[in-house]
Amino acid sequence: MSDRLTQQIEFLIEADKLKQVLRRTPLADRSRRENSAEHSWHLILAAIVLREYSAAQIDLLRVLEMLAVHDLVEIDAGDTFAYDTQDLVTKAERVFALLPADQASRLRSLWEEFEAQETPEACFANAMDRLQPLLQNACAQGGSWRDHDVERAQVLRRMAPIQSAVPAAWPLVMKIVDDFCASGLLRTTPTTVRGQGTSE
Secondary structure, X not given: OOHHHHHHHHHHHHHHHHHHOEEEEEOOOOXXXXXXXXXXXHHHHHHHHHHHHOOXXXXXXXHHHHHHHOOOOHHHHOOOOOOOOXXXXXXXXXXXXXXXXXXXXXXXHHHHHXXXXXXXXXXHHHHHHHHHHHHHHHHOOOHHHHHOOOEHHHHHHHHHHHHHHOHHHHHHHHHHHHHHHHHOXXXXXXXXXXXXXXXX
């Protein structure tokens, strides 16, 4: 094989490790936690199905490319809990360097675009990244919200990209959040930590 093809094959084999990265979000049936590769696939499917609700014109192929690579860094960084702001900055980029330089640069730029949330495609992709675990947590009787004692304000901050990028879905988001608050599975007030204010 050519050196280029060898690098590309090595990258694809390395990417298989994403299937071993367990996320905190359970499957909808609560049978187990999903892995990051399953999550990425589900986001791609969601983007295909829900593209008509994007608030802006988008290049769907670019969205799909972003979603396919957005969690590859978790091969090195592991899953970062969406409601743990310190872990959100834990990222690694070694995996992109396995590719030929031109492809490494392109995939890294897609990842950076996703993280920056500045283009219509990145905003829509991030909305899908928020909506999918919301739906799974709802189906799984609170899922990671219940397991990690998450509060309403945290969820709404995390879901904010949906409101602007896919506004048609926002009433559903609010209904799910309000229903879980009413049931007591989602806290409505911050936790006080030994007189030091809130946990945030």
